Amino acid sequence: MSIHGHTDLGTPPASAKTSVCLKIDNQDISVPEGTSILRAARQAGLEIPSLCATQSLKPIGSCRLCLVEIDGVKGTPSSCTTPVQDGMKVKTQTPKLAKLRKGVMELYISDHPLDCLTCAANGDCELQDMAANVGLRDVRYEGGGENHLSASKDTSNPYFSFDPAKCIVCARCVRACDEVQGTLALTVAGRGFDAVIAAGNTDFFTSECVSCGACVAACPTATLMENTVIEHGLPDRVVKTTCAYCGVGCSFLAELKGETLVRMVPDPEGKANHGHSCVKGRFAWGYAAHPDRITKPMIRETTQQDWREVDWDTAINFAAKKLTAIKHKHGSKAIGGITSSRCTNEEVWLVQKIIRAAFGNNNVDTCARVCHSPTGYGLKQTFGESAGTQHFDSVTAADVLLVIGANPTEAHPVFGSAMKKRIREGAKLIVADPRAIELVHAPHIEADFHLALQPGTNVALINALAHVVVTENLVDTKFVKSRCDQDSFTEWKAFAADPANAPEAVAEICGLAADDIRAAARLYAAGPNSAIYYGLGVTEHSQGSTMVIGMANLAMATGNIGRMGVGVNPMRGQNNVQGSCDMGSFPHEFAGYRPVSDDTTRKQFETEWGVDLSSDPGLRIPNMLDEAVAGTFLGMYVQGEDIAQSDPNTTHVEAALSNLECLIVQDLFLNETARFAHVFLPGTSFLEKDGTFTNAERRINRVRPAITSPTGLSEWQVTQKLANAMGYKMSYDNSSQIMDEIAQLSPSMAGVSFDLLDKEGSVQWPCNEQAPSGTPIMHAQEFTHGKGMFLTTEFAATKERTNRKFPLLLTTGRLLSQYNVGQQTRRTDNMRWAVRDELEIHASDAQMRGVRDGDLVSIRSRMGETCLVAKISERVQPGVVYTTFHHPESGANIITTELSDWATSCPEYKVTAVQITPANHLSQWQDQHKQQAASRRHQPEPAE
């Protein structure tokens, strides 16, 4: 038992419904069939020593400490590998067992350094605990025998060390890599006494290891140990909190020593991650203490001036005065703001509130605009709720996974591992992606179909899948009849059956074989449990919303909604993108996705907030930028977003931002957007926040402050101060009160409170009177708005097309080790894995252009030009190139277009026609950017 107070029950739980009664040490015990004796005993509070067993991994029975005696059974079987049986009588403590255990420990210690006092695991070492448990007092095997004590350390990984001298070869690390992470980077090399843990034939850093930390967490000794623990010693206190990277929302235990964060350990009780993590959440948190971090408010009159550090009141008053002045001079609609999907629900709530109540308009938008706004729209139209239908655990019952435009193993690694686990168990897999993502082909994973479609043809594909379902009688008529709107279904069915949507008709458009489309459709329809998982490859298109609707149609038509293993599941990009949308960060919607024009809803807000609210929808981000360019939008409050880097058509964005009279940026770092700001309000990292994040499965997780904010204020306090300075009174004492207000004003979150979250760990909305403990799976009995609605989804090709001048299609994605615009990850050792964005190009396209691997190339679109290093890759098909967008100097958005989703204005990041040519210098924009970057900082550039 560690400082977390968790008891490791030794083996995974059994799922059987039938239970078995047995006696362990004369105690009557009843457990589900299939439970190990070890787990049954530990659940009953009986301690059996063990080293190789841990509850997240299948038992192997290698350490031989958990041996027991069973009446009528020969020998001393290992309790971890022996399942309980009815009527069994087990003894866990006998003189014989004591002697065996002590003997085994003596053997272990005969090949283990006796340096406990100086060992990093001293006090947190299972080997040490077991030696104490069995009462080992003496090692009688004389020194000088064969041993591993001089084996050399592997310190190649920046985050953890591997010290094989301390290894007991329990293979927990290997098994964690296999079973939990699914990367299979580790192995036991050699046999007998020569058996050692190896990361293939190389060191950890250059191996296939993805640094998820599962092996480190699983290691019972100091063999695999976080470097921070080696440096600082063991933590002495723990704060349960939630990771602030992707939309998986992993629960973590922040382990601290005083105010020093020693390590982040994934919480075994975390309902989204079940004790697993990725390299970002587990290790890449050092940015919070990076010297680049700004902790004092700063102001300047013009962006030509240098920043001036001031106290909070000065900065707030400066900002309030500027905004108020603009408001008076140009009308209230000339100002607005952007909430952040990186911030807590409570912080977001106050930003949208200050805009609606103090700014006096609905000019609030959020970064979901540029990622998952089509999800909100499409799922609302069809299912009646702007959210994914399932919880993550639903995947454990899925028989067919249809992954469209998502790359889970890089962008949502912990859920990617859960998917891989299910696929290894035998689930079928269809990947629809222009690029061969890792899931297409990985150790023990092979997609049944990889539909490598042309970027921009998603809707044609989904219509073809629907066509097969409709024309081959694969519709789940029972489900459609009882659960869906009949008229809309009839119309949709006729649409789908149109020969224009037949696989044969769209095959060429999509660049796919018609037979593959047909077979994939049949596989999906056959299920019995088929689940769709999708990402920004679906939404960031001019027909993003259409595609979301198309997937919802398909799921309803085949009856894949409302139970375990099915559903339509958006892989949310950011930690709180679901929450920031739920909080009402949209210009046309209040919290709970209710129109601002709806009088009843507005009245409710007006009463609660004591202020008149506008019934006119406000400006979306692109509209704000357009109006800024036009000179009619002049003041902006941007919390935790870097639109200068993340939004499309950088030239346009920069022109807009330069035009603003007052730009307030609230962030950890002087980001790209801050180049154009007048007020910089230092933000808080997730380690300092107190509030909630809502992950991709609608799970509201608590974020608890592990360390004190170096800025002196919480972010919600800063917003509150700004509101008060602008004359609108806010007086929250803590973020819990903000959540109470959220609950009061959001029907689907009516039951949520910090008390409930502290009690339950987390809940999934809807959480209200009807569902007091939350709702893991939505639309189980009926859809949120009653009957499921089908909508026809006619394919209309994007205007962005290849031609002689721009013959290639560029699409974008993420890397495992970096996160979005990279503000955080670029300030960690994750840089060691990805120092730059590269352009993936197929060998044939490269050869035609005289491009070799590692060459600098120019990527030109009709919008602009940037230069990247080329990487020849078979992951992309000829005609398609691919890059990531983690580094500002890459200027990926210099080339992306102004095109966007017809319904939600979500930019079409995923399709840009480009030409690639060899280059010998950076683009003009990049040169300028470089110069500005050198001059704009008031602090020296960090060594990256």
Add this chain to the structure above:
Amino acid sequence: MSAQFRLFVPGDMLAVALGADELVKELERQAKVKNLSLEIIRNGSRGMCWAETLLEVQTPAGRMAYANVTAKDVKSLFKADFLNGGAHPKSLGLTRKIPWLAKQSRIIFNRCGIIDPLSLDEFAASGGFSGLLIALQMSGREIIEQIIQSGLRGRGGAGFPAGIKWKTVANADGNTKHIVCNADEGDSGTFADRLIMEGDPFRIIEGMVIAALATGAEHGMIYLRSEYPFAVKMMRNAIKIAKNANWLGADIQGFGRNFELEVFVGAGSYVCGEETALLESLEGKPGIVRSKPPLPAIEGLFGQPTVINNVITLCSVPDILARGANWHKKLGIGQSTGTMPFQLAGNLAKGGLVEVPFGISLLELIEGFGGGTGNGSQIKALQIGGPLGAYLPPDMFATKVGYEELSNIGAGIGHGGIVVYGSDVNMREQAEYAFEFCAEESCGKCTPCRIGAVRGKELMQAKTFNKSLIDELCEIMIEGSACAMGAMTPIPVQSAMRYWPQDFAKENK
């Protein structure tokens, strides 16, 4: 046209190692010079290792044998008119009358060393497939009943009743059931599996098809150690021939039953002879033992119900079907029914394979057949059951060999290997070797075996002899090891310490 003379020169690994191929070349060369036409059959070995290369000539009176023949002897053999059975110093007379063979009850090895191993006609003419043909007309349950009634026990070492194992697999739920033949014959001093695979491969196939019929399996694998390249080639050829003749594959002999069989070559690990490590290896993983339960009969190869039988067990099956369970049951003693191919090795005058019913005494085997030590010294010890078997002193040689009879004296039959040691052996060195063998071959999964074996070896090498620690270590290995590898290593160690304490009294130099 048929040749004037029919000769038999074993093609087995031992004979080839002793120059059988050169012998054949020389015979052909000199025959050509003499313008004689010879037909030389490359048969299997008769198991008289002491007489290899055993050259046989077909004569009207029967096959005449010449022992220890090399290419150098060819000239003198021709001079002695060996083609007509002429007298020669190396002549053993009529093969069937050689006492070493005549005293045996060859059932499993009835045609080994006699026929052309790949001749289906010769196989069938000597009773091959008669058991299978009977089984094809029986229900699975009836076959299993016969095997249970026969009292056949596993010949790989554990001695578990074969019929019960089959019954468990037959009753287990599974999409695909498998028959796995354990041909990873790793015990030092054993070679029965090799001899039968090289000498009578169709017998194994016949036994496996019967097992498949009994259990409902349609797929089989032979796990064959890489150290047996001749056997690999022979088995693969035999499978091809059997398949072409419809004794394997779909709709076997028109009876509507299917069975596919393949050979899997191991990678040189002793512990892969342990059935669960063998399964891991077959699945393409490192040969590391699994925990039981589940039993392989319930969850075996790729999680499916699997029969794993030793080569000799499977080779015992056809005759049980052909001659009936009662015939088999009457052979042997007590609970040990049938015959056992004992393999005599070590310091013996006449090493080789002796197939006799259970109940023969150890003395009869090593003196009667083995002829005492090869160097004329007193026999000091024998080890029965492979490198993890017990060392027994001469005063126990009267013991009749049977599973229970040996168990009663702390020993086991194992795979039937007996290695004899003369007076020059030091038993402490042998005990040290037992640990060393374990350390060399341990898969490394469980601690008692992984570390214990190394520490045991070191304790044996230590200047002073710490008997109590060794005893304790042995107890931990016996009780704590995950499989028989670690659990049985103390058997040779403790038997050596028990019967030859004087060898342990002295300080190590």
